[in-house]
Structures are given as C-alpha cells and as structure tokens.
Amino acid sequence: MPTYRSLFAIREFRVLFVNRCVVMISVAASALALGTITYDATRSPVLTGLSMFGGPLVSLVTSQLLLASSYSVRPRTALMFQMSGALVSDALQLVPGMPWQLRFLLLAIPYVVNSMFSGTQWAIVRDMVPDGSFILARSTMNLAANGMQVVGWGIGGLALIWLSPRGLFLVAAIADLMSLLNVRLGIRDRPARGTGGGRNVVRRTAAVNRRLLGSGLTRPLYLALWVPSGLVAGCESLFVPYGHSGHSGHGAIAGYLFAATAAGMMLGDLLFGRFVPPAWRDRMIEPLRLLLAVPYIVFLVSPPSFAAVALAFVASVGYAAALPLQDRLIRHADEAVQGQVMGLYGSGMMIWQAVGALIAGAVASWFPPGRAMGVMAVASVAVTVALVRGLRRSAPVKRDSSGELPKLVVDRSAG
Numbered sequence: 046m047p048t049y050r051s052l053f054a055i056r057e058f059r060v061l062f063v064n065r066c067v068v069m070i071s072v073a074a075s076a077l078a079l080g081t082i083t084y085d086a087t088r089s090p091v092l093t094g095l096s097m098f099g100g101p102l103v104s105l106v107t108s109q110l111l112l113a114s115s116y117s118v119r120p121r122t123a124l125m126f127q128m129s130g131a132l133v134s135d136a137l138q139l140v141p142g143m144p145w146q147l148r149f150l151l152l153a154i155p156y157v158v159n160s161m162f163s164g165t166q167w168a169i170v171r172d173m174v175p176d177g178s179f180i181l182a183r184s185t186m187n188l189a190a191n192g193m194q195v196v197g198w199g200i201g202g203l204a205l206i207w208l209s210p211r212g213l214f215l216v217a218a219i220a221d222l223m224s225l226l227n228v229r230l231g232i233r234d235r236p237a238r239g240t241g242g243g244r245n246v247v248r249r250t251a252a253v254n255r256r257l258l259g260s261g262l263t264r265p266l267y268l269a270l271w272v273p274s275g276l277v278a279g280c281e282s283l284f285v286p287y288g289h290s291g292h293s294g295h296g297a298i299a300g301y302l303f304a305a306t307a308a309g310m311m312l313g314d315l316l317f318g319r320f321v322p323p324a325w326r327d328r329m330i331e332p333l334r335l336l337l338a339v340p341y342i343v344f345l346v347s348p349p350s351f352a353a354v355a356l357a358f359v360a361s362v363g364y365a366a367a368l369p370l371q372d373r374l375i376r377h378a379d380e381a382v383q384g385q386v387m388g389l390y391g392s393g394m395m396i397w398q399a400v401g402a403l404i405a406g407a408v409a410s411w412f413p414p415g416r417a418m419g420v421m422a423v424a425s426v427a428v429t430v431a432l433v434r435g436l437r438r439s440a441p442v443k444r445d446s447s448g449e450l451p452k453l454v455v456d457r458s459a460g
Contacts, residue, residue: 049319052182057173060231061166062189064224068131069193071220073307075135077300078210078217079148080285086145090414091406094282095399096149120169120235123162124228130158132221138214160392167387169232171375180326180372184318184365188311253385262377263386265435270370270390272432273334275397276425277360279405280341280418281306287344287353287414298350305354309361317365326369327441331433337363338425345419373439 052058076097083089083096118126134154167183174182257263281303288298313333317326340360348356374386401421409417 049181049185052174052178052185055173057232058170058182060227061170062186064227064231065186065189066193067220067224067227068128069189071131071135071217071224073193073303074213074220075138075217077303078213079138079152080299082148082210083145084285084289089406090283090286090409090417091403092145093285094279094402094406096145096152097282097285097402118162118165119237120165121228121232122234123165124169124232125225126158127155127162127165128221128225128228130155132218132225135214135218135221139211139218141211156395159395160388162388165388167391169235172235179375180323180368181318183371184314184368187314187318187368193307254389257386257389261435262439263374265432266370266374266377266439267390267393269330269334269429269432269436270367270374271393271397273425273429274337274364274367274394275401276404276421276428277337277341277401278398279401279403279421280344281357282402282405283409283414283418286409287418301350301354302357305358306361309358310364313362313365314368316362317368326372330366330369330436331429333363333366334429335363335426336360337366338422338429341422342419342426344415344422347413347415373441377439 053062080093080097084093087093131154134151137151137154138148166186170182170186171179258267284299284302288302317329317333321329337360340356343356344353371387371390374390405417405421408420411417412420
C-alpha cells in the first residue's frame, strides 16, 4: 500500500499540496466575506446561498464548450490561468462601495477559467505519482483542502467579529498571488496532451461529454458524485441564515459550522484514503453517502449550536465516498481524455453545489433554515438509494475476459 512518505518524496507533489492549502484559504475567506455582505444587504437565503456557492453555475455553460482545453493547453500554463482568474476577481472585490449585484458578476471570472482547466491538476497528479497511488494522492490533496477550510472558515468566522468583509477579500487576494507564484516556480512545464483550439475545442468537448454522460458505466458515477453531495451543499449554504435565526454571535456560528464540515471531510479522507483496505472501499460508498445526509435531518428540529456543529462534523465524514467513485471513473475512461474526465467531474460537482444552494434557498423562503436543511437531507438520501442499482455496473467485480475493468474508450479527436 502506498504511503504518505512516498508521496511527499515527490517534489512537485509537495508544491501542489502547499498550493492547495493556500487556494483553500482564499476560497473560504472570499466566500464567507461575500456571503456576509449579501445577507446583510438582502436578508435573502437564496441570494446568500448563491453568493457563496452559485459561481459554478457559470460552468453549466462554459464547461460544455471549453472543457477540452484541459488537454490543448500546457498544464502549468492552465494552472496559472486558474490562479490569475481568482486573483483578478478577489482584487476587484476590494473596490469600496461596490453594490452586491456587481460583486455577483465578479464571481463569473474565476469560474469561466476553472471550467476550462478544472481537470488539469488531477491529470498532473496522475502523471507524477506511481501506479496505485492515485486514491492516496487524491485523498491527501483533499486533506490539504479540508484542513485549510477548517482554518479559513473558523478564523474567518471569528475575524468577522472585528474585521470587515473587505479585509477577508484582501486575505484572499494575497493567497491567490502566492498560489500563482508557487505554480510558476514549483511545477515543471509539460507539453499539452493535445492540439487544436477554437471550434475544434468546442466540438471535442461536446463529443466527449456526450459519451461520458451517455455511458451506462460512467453516468451513474457522475450522478453519484454530483447530486447527493450537491444537495448536502445546499444544507451548508444555509449556515449563515441558520446562524442568524436565533443564535448569538451569528458570524462565528456560521464559521464554526463551515469549519466543522471541513474537519469532518478531513477526517474522512484521512481514514478512508490511508487506512481503509482497498477491498472495503467500494462496499462503503452507500453507507458513507447516507452518513453525509442523515445527520442533517436532525436540523428539522433546530438543534442548539453545539449540537449543530457536531452533526455537521459527523455528516461531512461521508464526503469520503467520492474517493472510490473517482477511482472507478478514472479506471473506466480512456487515458487520453482523463483530464477532461476529471474536469467534467469537477465542473459538475461545483454546478450541483450551486444548484443545491439555489434549491435550499428556495425551500428556506418557505420554511425556517433548519427545517429547509432537513428537507434537503431527505432528498439526498432518496437520490443515494435510487442510484444503488446503476452503480453496480461499474463495480470492480465487473471485469472482461482479460481480467481488466471495462473501459469507456473515447476518441479525443471526436467531433
């Protein structure tokens, strides 16, 4: 079994790990700042949820047009574009007196860029780690993300007690700049995996996406990765309104809830990525998906703050189910387009987080935030149960006569 020592012996992996940490500081700081500004200005759960999770809706269009760019641009250049998009957006958020409507428009900048190159990082990781190490590498990167979310959400929630949201945007912009320099100086330049651009990129993107989403092997995997967790993200998008509904120190409560979810994700990735034997990973997909949603059903009765934080922590351990699902996705797809395969996963995940936030905000317009969170959790459980049969097609026991997993072969020149 691969170890953390073997991963961190790879210099570029260390660079990407540090970069992931810094990026998540930026994401947490900017999201909490914008969510607070929006709720203070509008008192709308829908708009607050969209301000924190709605940016990926931009990817709903652009990922269908530009995702093939993940293998037509040099990987290091693609990562630098991603860092630059976030830097421009967060720096512009520092302009004083900007109306919240314009702040919403700025959300589009990083997500347009991310929708083009969202699979690049994972394609680089796949290249740099030894065979059999991808799950551990992926879980380790998730640990970086979730660990820094604990720091970002927790400190951000406390900082809002004495700092303005603009101060958090400044922190985010500094983190973006550090990430950009880190990628430029620490990642080796690699050739692009493919060539071509313009309408060829659009055609290739559409053709490969159709194959991936039309396959009985990969479609259930994408749905299982996107929908249940997206509905739970809707629960999380209501943390700020929940903190305002009868809880003192509302900024800190929301920050604690976000920090608890990040800590739970970190624990799940640590246990599942490093210590759970491979034979057990696939068996735990459905139990972990149920764990992700069931604790939020308790929010139907509006638990006190300490119980809410504990429930959010326990539930988020269930996010670890994404690790074996991602591994199946990689194993069932042609190596030539694995960047786009993972890019479609990343774009779809962010889109469903935004959709979940939108649905949750709409439900919260009719019910108190805690009750709306419980409704979203019930919906997540229902989707998880409905997808059990479809996931059986991609289970590791399904092998061809050569003993290999069946692959969905996609011609990257299609279209």
